Each structure stands twice: as structure tokens, then as C-alpha cells.
Amino acid sequence: MNKQELAQEIAKKTGISKAKALETLNVTFDAIKGSLKKGNRVQLVGFGSFLVRKRKARTGRNPKTGQSIKIAAKKVPAFSAGSDLKKAVNK
Numbered sequence: 001m002n003k004q005e006l007a008q009e010i011a012k013k014t015g016i017s018k019a020k021a022l023e024t025l026n027v028t029f030d031a032i033k034g035s036l037k038k039g040n041r042v043q044l045v046g047f048g049s050f051l052v053r054k055r056k057a058r059t060g061r062n063p064k065t066g067q068s069i070k071i072a073a074k075k076v077p078a079f080s081a082g083s084d085l086k087k088a089v090n091k
Contacts, residue, residue, distance in 0.1 A: 003022070003025065047081075050077065051079075057071065057072055
């Protein structure tokens, strides 16, 4: 399911227009991104949590040449599924 299909499903279940559902979805994603950008965790009880993990700098290897390369430290977004979501998937 992509973003358009998700917006269509939201519109169908709530009775709002697809455009309004898409706008709401975009605002939701922007709020999650903004919170993660500040380093905060977004916890949706029963669904899961979005958080930022830090990766340390490390040495890697170029698979084409075999040469060692340095990979810089960075922050990456992560998602941890909640118990209700895990149960729903495993039914």
C-alpha cells in the first residue's frame, strides 16, 4: 500500500474527501518528521514508536574494489512495532 492508497482507505472509512485525507496524512508525516528531527521519540500506543538511532563511524569496504573506506557517523530513523500491531500481524 502506498500513500495514495492509504489516503483513499482513510477517506472511504471516515467519509471525508480523498484530498482532505491526503492532506491529513501529510500533516501527520510532517509532525512525525519534525519530532524526530528534534531528537524526540513519537510513541503511538498499540501501534509502535518512531525514534532516532545513532550509528557510529566505522570502516567499510568498497565491494567493487575491495578498498577500505570510512563511513561517517549518522542518525537514522527507526520504527519499533507495538504489541497490538505485532499481535495483528501474527493472527
